[in-house]
Amino acid sequence: MANVNKFKKIIAGTALVAGLGISSGQALAADALCQIEGDRVDMKTWVGMKIYDRAFGRGCGTCHDVSPNPNLLEVVKKLSQDEFGNVLKNGKNAMPKAIDAILAVGPAKKAGYGEAEAIEAVYNYLKCRADGTIPATKLKKMK
Ligand code: HEC
Structure with missing residues (x-):
């Protein structure tokens, strides 16, 4: 059970990072001169x-x-x-x-x-x- 929770956390963390990756990419494009x-x-x-x-x-x-x-x-x-x-x-x-x-x-x-x-x-x-x-x-x- 503990392992499953850990796994879920990792997945959530990965999704968060992927999400941030996309939004910072968009911010970069909007900031381009x-x-x-x-x-x-x-x-x-x-x-x-x-x-x-x-x-x-x-x-x-x-x-x-x-x-x-x-x-x-x-x-x-x-x-x-x-x-x-x-x-x-x-x-x-x-x-x-x-x-x-x-x-x-x-x-x-x-x-x-x-x-x-x-x-x-x-x-x-x-x-x-x-x-x-x-x-x-x-x-x-x-x-
Ligand atoms: C009538 C001619 C003339 C026009 C029109 C003109 N300039 Fe200049 N500009 C000069 C000259 C000559 C210098 C060099 C001045 C010096 O350093 O003695 C200069 C210098 C500059 C500098 C400073 C460069 C430096 O290295 O310090 C900038 C910035 C500049 N001009 C921008 C513009 C912009 C933007 C426009 C259009 C909106 C423009 N100029 C239109 C003649 C002109």
Whole structure:
């Protein structure tokens, strides 16, 4: 009898671990910076891409895809999100203050993003580009 109980406990324990395994897996997926399925990305990543493409009318790449200006895919590897955000809010030498231009981008406005969310959206987008999670191509938003 004692043995049977022990066995039941082991089974219950295994089920618990398996259950935790699944839920922590889901939490990980939800925590991932960017989600991509085919050519569609989650809303925040999509807004980040639109900010990158459209801020100041022609996007950040107008300046940043041209050397010797800093390549933003490299910049996000060394700057924290806070440091990145501070440059957008305050400008830096030839880098114009960008936060107003960013908040004026249609999809950011439509999503109701404030400064923090908009900064996070473009920072995460660049992080995911830099680590290869998402490609440089035009992406649509998930339905
Ligand atoms: C008019 C050209 C121009 C535009 C448009 C522009 N940048 Fe910049 N940016 C620069 C230049 C030049 C620098 C380098 C400033 C320095 O370090 O002296 C820079 C620096 C930065 C830095 C700091 C890099 C570092 O290593 O400290 C960040 C972050 C940045 N830009 C983000 C952006 C984002 C995001 C956008 C689009 C919303 C954008 N920039 C649009 C010209 C531009």
